[in-house]
Amino acid sequence: MSLLSDFFDSDELSDNAMYFFEMHGFLTSLVVQPGALSQQQILTEILADNVVDATISEAIVSLQKDIEQALLNGDFPTILGDEDSEDPLTLWASGFMQGVFSQEDLWFSSHPEEVAELTLPILSCSELLEDDMDDITLNDDLMDEMAEKIPDCVIDLYLLFNSPEGA
Numbered sequence: 598m599s600l601l602s603d604f605f606d607s608d609e610l611s612d613n614a615m616y617f618f619e620m621h622g623f624l625t626s627l628v629v630q631p632g633a634l635s636q637q638q639i640l641t642e643i644l645a646d647n648v649v650d651a652t653i654s655e656a657i658v659s660l661q662k663d664i665e666q667a668l669l670n671g672d673f674p675t676i677l678g679d680e681d682s683e684d685p686l687t688l689w690a691s692g693f694m695q696g697v698f699s700q701e702d703l704w705f706s707s708h709p710e711e712v713a714e715l716t717l718p719i720l721s722c723s724e725l726l727e728d729d730m731d732d733i734t735l736n737d738d739l740m741d742e743m744a745e746k747i748p749d750c751v752i753d754l755y756l757l758f759n760s761p762e763g764a
Contacts, residue, residue: 600652600653600656601617601620601653601656601657601660602617604649604653604656605617605620609647610644610647611645611646611647613645613646613647614643614644614645614647615642615643615644615645615692616688616692617688618676618685618686618688618689618692619688619689619691619692619695620643620657620692621660621664621674621676621689621692622688622689622690622691622692622693622694622695622696623642623643623692623693623695623696624639624643624657624660624661624664624692624696625664625668625674625689625692625693625696625751626692626693626694626695626696626697627639627661627696628661628664628665628668628755629668629751629754629755629758629759630696630697630700630703630704630754630758631758632699632700632703633700633703634699634700636658639657639661640654640657642695642699643657668751668752668755668759671752672752673747673748673751673752676689686722686744686747687722687723687724690719690720690721690722690723690724690747691723691724691725693719693723693751694716694719694720694723694725697716704716708757711757712754712757715750715753715754715757716750716754717743718743718744718746718747718750719747719750719751721740721743722740722743722744722747
């Protein structure tokens, strides 16, 4: 994973590409709710207008498989990266929510109330809707509580979408 962390931390990428933690959150959302995005569309979302060699593309695909395996095991996917970057949780949550918003119909079609409830902590930490959520984001204790809930919420979302019906 350090290959990806180093790559996304390099000056080679344009500003349109996702940050490492943002990419991890985006891939996690795609594993939680598999949709209709092709591997090429996923890479385009992550890399924007950047051209990369096969090593980076394969590492991204491999990371997505690692995330899937962790969730299959009932674990929150491990995130290793440059801890010196901007707030890793905010970036991760932002990437996750970008994945949700890119396939909003899929996410909210079958269990809208549960999805809204389980994505609220992630959305709160993403700072994507900061103006709409000032009461939450200005309360540090509440934000810490929301952040602590994220691993369980992601696992619950994964089970919601990936458990056999009636299980």
